[in-house]
Amino acid sequence: MKYPLSALALSAFAAISSGVVLAQSPLKIGFMAELSGPQGALGQDQYDAFMLVVEQNGGKLGGVPVQVLREDSQLKPEVAVQIVDKLIEKEKVPIITGVTFSNVMMAVHKKITEKEVFLIGSNAGPSPIAGAACSPFYFSTSWENGQQAEVVGKYARDQKMAKVMTIAPNYQAGRDFVNGFRRWYTTPTIGELWPAVNQPDFSSEIAQIQAANPTAVFAFLPGGMGINFVKQWAQAGLKNKIVLMTASTTDGIGLPAMGDAALGVISGTFWGPDFKNAANQKFVKDFEAKYKRIPSQYAAQAYDSAQLLDGAIRAVKGDVSDKAAFRKALKSAPFKSVRGDFAFGSNHFPVQSFHAFKAVRDKQNRMTLETIDTPLVKVVDGYADKCPIKG
Amino acid sequence: MSATLVISQLLNGIQLGVLLFLMAAGLTLVFGIMNFVNLAHGSLYMMGAYIAAALVGQGVPFVWAGLGAMAGAALLGFVLERTALAKLYARDHLYQVLATFGLILFFNEVVRYFWGASAVYMDVPAALNGALTFMGINYPFYRFVIIAVGLGVALALYLIIHKTRLGMLIRAGASNADMVGVLGVNIKLLNSAVFALGAGLAGLAGFMAGPILSVQPGMGEPVLILTLVVIVTGGIGSIRGAFLGAIIIGVVDTLGRTFLPIIFSWFLEQSLAQAAGPAVASMLIYLLMAVVLALRPQGLFPVKHG
Numbered sequence: 001m002k003y004p005l006s007a008l009a010l011s012a013f014a015a016i017s018s019g020v021v022l023a024q025s026p027l028k029i030g031f032m033a034e035l036s037g038p039q040g041a042l043g044q045d046q047y048d049a050f051m052l053v054v055e056q057n058g059g060k061l062g063g064v065p066v067q068v069l070r071e072d073s074q075l076k077p078e079v080a081v082q083i084v085d086k087l088i089e090k091e092k093v094p095i096i097t098g099v100t101f102s103n104v105m106m107a108v109h110k111k112i113t114e115k116e117v118f119l120i121g122s123n124a125g126p127s128p129i130a131g132a133a134c135s136p137f138y139f140s141t142s143w144e145n146g147q148q149a150e151v152v153g154k155y156a157r158d159q160k161m162a163k164v165m166t167i168a169p170n171y172q173a174g175r176d177f178v179n180g181f182r183r184w185y186t187t188p189t190i191g192e193l194w195p196a197v198n199q200p201d202f203s204s205e206i207a208q209i210q211a212a213n214p215t216a217v218f219a220f221l222p223g224g225m226g227i228n229f230v231k232q233w234a235q236a237g238l239k240n241k242i243v244l245m246t247a248s249t250t251d252g253i254g255l256p257a258m259g260d261a262a263l264g265v266i267s268g269t270f271w272g273p274d275f276k277n278a279a280n281q282k283f284v285k286d287f288e289a290k291y292k293r294i295p296s297q298y299a300a301q302a303y304d305s306a307q308l309l310d311g312a313i314r315a316v317k318g319d320v321s322d323k324a325a326f327r328k329a330l331k332s333a334p335f336k337s338v339r340g341d342f343a344f345g346s347n348h349f350p351v352q353s354f355h356a357f358k359a360v361r362d363k364q365n366r367m368t369l370e371t372i373d374t375p376l377v378k379v380v381d382g383y384a385d386k387c388p389i390k391g
Numbered sequence: 392m393s394a395t396l397v398i399s400q401l402l403n404g405i406q407l408g409v410l411l412f413l414m415a416a417g418l419t420l421v422f423g424i425m426n427f428v429n430l431a432h433g434s435l436y437m438m439g440a441y442i443a444a445a446l447v448g449q450g451v452p453f454v455w456a457g458l459g460a461m462a463g464a465a466l467l468g469f470v471l472e473r474t475a476l477a478k479l480y481a482r483d484h485l486y487q488v489l490a491t492f493g494l495i496l497f498f499n500e501v502v503r504y505f506w507g508a509s510a511v512y513m514d515v516p517a518a519l520n521g522a523l524t525f526m527g528i529n530y531p532f533y534r535f536v537i538i539a540v541g542l543g544v545a546l547a548l549y550l551i552i553h554k555t556r557l558g559m560l561i562r563a564g565a566s567n568a569d570m571v572g573v574l575g576v577n578i579k580l581l582n583s584a585v586f587a588l589g590a591g592l593a594g595l596a597g598f599m600a601g602p603i604l605s606v607q608p609g610m611g612e613p614v615l616i617l618t619l620v621v622i623v624t625g626g627i628g629s630i631r632g633a634f635l636g637a638i639i640i641g642v643v644d645t646l647g648r649t650f651l652p653i654i655f656s657w658f659l660e661q662s663l664a665q666a667a668g669p670a671v672a673s674m675l676i677y678l679l680m681a682v683v684l685a686l687r688p689q690g691l692f693p694v695k696h697g
Contacts, residue, residue: 037499037609040508170669194669195648200604200613203403203534204648210529211396227510227605235515235531235603237522257510257605 026065027313027320030087032080032108033098033123035072039223041253042298043072043100046122048291049283049299050097053306056286061306062313069093075100077107084108088115094320095120097305100298102126102145102173113137116323118330122305123298125349127176131383134347137323139330141304143270144349144381145173148247149180151268151354152218154375156185156245161216163190167205167229168220170194177220177247183382184375190214195225202229206236216243226250227257234261250359252296255367262359262367270350271300271339272357272369279307279336294368300338311335345380347387353377399528400649401642406534408641409541413596414618415625415633416548417589423628423694424564425582427476428484430491432593432618433611434498439464439594440601440610441502444513447601453516460598461591468590472583480582499608510607537599544592545634552630561585565628565694617644620676624683626690635692640676647675 031050033043047070059065069091073080080099087093096112097120099105105124112119113135121129121140129135130144156164166181166189168174174194182189191212193205206229209217221229226249233244245266252273255262273284273294283303287295295303311334312326320326333342345351354376357369418432439460446456471494479487514520515533522529552558560581563571572578596614604610617640625636652668659667683691 036503036508040503040608041510044508170673192665194652194665196669196673198613199673200600200610201403201407203406204400204645207396207399207403208649210399211393224510224605224607224610227607228603231514231605232531232603235520235522235533237529237531253509254605257512257607259512259514261514 026059026067027061027095027318028067028069028091028093029061029309030069030071030083030091030093030096031098032071032073032083032087032096034075034100034104035070036074039075039100042123042296043098045253045296045299046098046100046302049287049295049301049303050122050306052287052290053303053310057310061310062315062318064313064318073100073104075104077104080104080108081111084111088112088117094118095309097309098122098302099124105129109133109135109138118320118323118326120305120309120330122302125381127381127383130347130349130381131386132388134387134389136327136348136389139308139344139348140350141308142301142350143352143354144383146176146180146183147354147376147379147381148269149177149218149220150183150382151356151376152245152247152266153181153184154354155266155268155356155373156181156216156218157187158373158375161185161243162187163212163214164216164218165189165191165193165209165212165214166218166220167193167195167202167209169197169199169225171197173222174220178218181218181220181247185218189218198225200224200228202232203236205229206232206238209242210236210238214242216245219244219246219249221246222248223254227254230254230258230265231261239264250369251298252294252369253298255359255369256293258359259367263361265359266372267357267359267369268354268375269297269357270352270354271297272355272371273300274369274371275338275340277336277338277340280338280340283338294362294366304335304337304339304342307335307337308333345384346389347381347384348389349381349384351378351380354379395526395528396649398526399530400645402528402530402534402538404642404645405638406538406541406641407645408638409538409545410596410600411614411617411621411641412541412545412634412637413592413599414614415621415637416544416630417586417592418618419622419625419628419630419633420561420565420585421589422622424561424568424585425480427480428487428491429476430488430615431471431494431498432589433615434495435464435468435590435593435611436597436600436614437498437502437606437608437611438467439597440513440604440606441506441511441597442594443598443601444511444606445506447513448511453519457595457598461594464594464597465587465591468593469583469587471590472586476586477579477582495612498611503608508608510605513601513606515602533602540595540599544595548630557584617676620680622690624676624680624691626693629690629692629694632690632692632694636690639691640679643679644676647672651675 035043071083095118102124119138125144250265250267312329315329356373360370362368442463443456443460446459519533621636625632651672655664655668
């Protein structure tokens with residue numbers, strides 16, 4: 001009978017001491033992204049970059065110990081909704097970050113922000129949440145979806161491309177990107193190709209492009225589709241004949257798998273690994289040292305989201321329960337972004353420049369992106385004026 | 392719509408067809424002989440591509456990497472069949488679908504664990520790179536190689552199945568497996584051999600697709616769906632059906648994608664044709680399969696018994 005008693009005493013002691021620990025328990029942050037399956041690469045880059053900041057700060061953000069709860073939404077909106085329920089109801093997290101795909105974002109955005117939990121999106125930026133459905137509890141460190149196509153359209157216009165064809169998968173995002181491209185490139189295109197989503201072989205489309213013989217092609221083919229297309233494009237001998245311009249296609253994730261096939265392909269987005277500002281040089285150096293690869297734009301977005309949280313949590317001295325104060329701190333963007341200057345617009349999306357890039361080999365013979373132009377300087381996305389947030 | 396576009400699209404269709412045939416041959420034999428639904432066939436294709444990419448990355452010559460991918464996939468198929476799948480032959484199809492679907496998830500995570508979530512690099516070797524020009528058509532040389540290898544494998548399979556003892560046993564097994572067993576043939580070993588052969592062909596398909604497609608987790612699933620369409624259309628269990636079905640599906644899919652939007656634009660207004668053309672084109676092979684199932688449920692080229 002002696003043991004049970006002492007065990008009881010021990011557990012009582014444990015209960016008391018855990019109460020003490022509870023008082024200093026870490027700030028819980030939910031990190032949700034697509035982390036498995038074919039789409040897992042983007043989410044992995046987001047997670048790795050986020051954790052890079054946390055680890056460099058000794059497990060703290062803004063001087064406060066944090067516990068990052070890693071959740072894989074598997075590109076399934078219904079799974080994401082369950083995760084959000086768990087994070088908010090059971091774990092009581094005040095902050096959720098990550099979110100890779102737009103359909104997942106649309107499924108959880110309202111649910112999270114209605115509960116007055118802060119959502120720091122570090123990738124997906126579907127237009128409704130930049131416009132009419134925006135929320136004061138949502139902040140983006142990425143872009144509104146259409147912007148990555150708009151910059152390419154502006155570039156094509158600046159370069160006076162005469163005959164342009166477009167190719168994008170036949171679904172909502174594909175149509176959004178082609179429309180985004182056309183917002184700036186107003187010359188009528190000479191042809192549109194709409195392959196099926198996740199179509200592996202583009203020989204049919206490439207033959208049609210050859211037959212039409214345009215000056216340039218604008219392609220939005222994310223993930224594996226882009227790798228397939230760029231390889232097949234080069235094998236068909238079109239690489240030096242027709243200019244290939246892309247959005248979300250020849251990104252840092254796909255380039256290593258494309259290799260020489262991608263050399264010279266033009267793309268557009270908000271950030272490139274060759275940016276010269278100090279914050280970016282530190283980020284690229286640290287990321288490469290830890291993960292042995294060049295960070296992608298998805299890593300840059302998540303790195304900024306962690307730095308944003310670090311700055312904002314520090315500004316409120318670790319107390320995120322005063323939501324108005326924390327929101328104000330986030331809105332002031334108290335951090336050094338890898339893109340240089342950083343400021344939030346009225347809809348809590350960044351007001352930022354967009355650049356054109358060319359795929360090249362770096363000094364170590366790795367595929368990377370080189371900044372060649374800045375077609376859009378300090379732009380607000382096209383939906384901000386529909387967002388009713390004031391201040 | 393020029394003649395050169397039609398010819399190059401026909402070549403594209405045949406090239407897709409022979410790739411699908413390599414997949415369909417194994418799947419249809421396993422289904423025809425063991426009455427087993429193997430959804431993990433696409434995973435064997437993926438493993439073939441990964442093994443080949445890894446070998447090429449290590450500096451192994453392209454052809455040897457291909458043989459390695461075939462051997463690796465065949466061995467993997469053999470082990471899978473012996474350890475896990477053979478136990479399910481007697482079970483209902485639902486169990487087989489569940490188990491092999493589980494294997495798809497398993498293999499996707501295995502490659503993600505070892506090679507990472509991003510696609511891995513694999514390109515056409517310099518000797519096979521470039522485009523051939525004939526009759527005003529610019530066609531990638533590597534795709535000709537795929538067509539040649541595919542046709543070669545089809546011929547070899549025809550000879551094996553119709554001219555060798557193994558082929559005779561396979562045909563007998565497809566007709567009546569129990570009777571073949573009673574006659575003293577080691578039917579278990581025959582099953583394993585057939586399974587390994589199919590897996591090896593899937594590995595070969597993955598290897599040859601590696602340079603033109605992205606080698607990444609989950610790359611087997613879209614191909615598996617097309618393969619299932621092929622064997623259902625061609626007639627389950629029949630190599631001839633798999634071959635002709637694969638060519639038909641490949642050509643219909645490719646030509647449909649190119650020419651349906653053009654044909655639609657003849658009698659529909661521009662914006663409607665732009666929307667309807669690609670949508671119908673992506674459904675075309677499934678419509679074809681539905682029509683075949685309605686009119687000839689046994690497929691276009693079923694096995695001839697007796």
